[in-house]
Amino acid sequence: xxxxxxxxxxxxxxxxxxxxxxxxxxxxxxxxxxxxxxxxxxxxxxxxxxxxxxxxxxxxxxxxxxxxxxxxxxxxxxxxxxxxxxxxxxxxxxxxxxxxxxxxxxxxxxxxxxxxxxxxxxxxxxxxxxxxxxxxxxxxxxxxxxxxxxxxxxxxxxxxxxxx
Amino acid sequence: xxxxxxxxxxxxxxxxxxxxxxxxxxxxxxxxxxxxxxxxxxxxxxxxxxxxxxxxxxxxxxxxxxxxxxxxxxxxxxxxxxxxxxxxxxxxxxxxxxxxxxx
Numbered sequence: 001x002x003x004x005x006x007x008x009x010x011x012x013x014x015x016x017x018x019x020x021x022x023x024x025x026x027x028x029x030x031x032x033x034x035x036x037x038x039x040x041x042x043x044x045x046x047x048x049x050x051x052x053x054x055x056x057x058x059x060x061x062x063x064x065x066x067x068x069x070x071x072x073x074x075x076x077x078x079x080x081x082x083x084x085x086x087x088x089x090x091x092x093x094x095x096x097x098x099x100x101x102x103x104x105x106x107x108x109x110x111x112x113x114x115x116x117x118x119x120x121x122x123x124x125x126x127x128x129x130x131x132x133x134x135x136x137x138x139x140x141x142x143x144x145x146x147x148x149x150x151x152x153x154x155x156x157x158x159x160x161x162x163x164x
Numbered sequence: 165x166x167x168x169x170x171x172x173x174x175x176x177x178x179x180x181x182x183x184x185x186x187x188x189x190x191x192x193x194x195x196x197x198x199x200x201x202x203x204x205x206x207x208x209x210x211x212x213x214x215x216x217x218x219x220x221x222x223x224x225x226x227x228x229x230x231x232x233x234x235x236x237x238x239x240x241x242x243x244x245x246x247x248x249x250x251x252x253x254x255x256x257x258x259x260x261x262x263x264x265x266x267x
Contacts, residue, residue, distance in 0.1 A: 018237060018240075021233050021234065021236060021237045022234065022237060071211045071212060071215075072212060075185060075208050075211065075212040078204060078208055079185065079188045079208065082188055082189075082191060082192035082195065082196070082205065082208075083188065083191070086195070086196060086197065086201075089196075089201065091198075091200060091201050110247065110251070111243075111244075111247040114207060114246070114247035114250050114251065115207065115211055115243060115246065115247060116207075116211075117204060117207045117208045117211065117212075118204060120200075120203060120204060120207070120250060120254065121247070121251065122251070122254040122255075122258065123254070123255070123258060134200050134203075134204075134254070136201065136204045
């Protein structure tokens, strides 16, 4: 019964919270938010072909902090690159081999790579086994690949594929 | 009174830091020479630049007596949409330049 009413409980919760953050927690908004949080997942059920399965919530929280920290650090680094002479910049495309198979995990990884300044995920190979990353200042390619795999991909594998 | 003053100081500092990174992002957009280099600049402005201004806004509105949590939603939406728009622009750019070696 609960499963029928809420086909995607996490999505419902997220919609409800987002609605309250947007409109405040007046009683009418609580009711409207509840209606929307029930109706939207129900209506969009046919287009969600492959639903993500989350596990390892502590890892998810830790990854969030790691990403925030890296955003700050690489922002400063890229700011110095931009303000310095342009000849010092060594931009390059790097193919990063992927271990993660879950498509939602790949999207999350690509998003993280783009959000941290200095790297930009550009393309995914057709077999989804390599991610094309553009680096503003590539330097050591092997080090860059190892950093991405260890800092972001390993936690994402635990989060999206841990339950399998 | 002193805590209010300190928080005012913190939010002012955050605004300045945010403005600085947004400015650097804009400078990069003008200064750098090719498309792929330029595309790195908006990610700076949209992460730390907007992030600092949003935190400052939260502190400021909390001081004024109304807790404001819209900022959390703004940053969430930016974090979801910024990579998508960057990815679309890269896709469009790579269409003209297919000489990147496949793995």
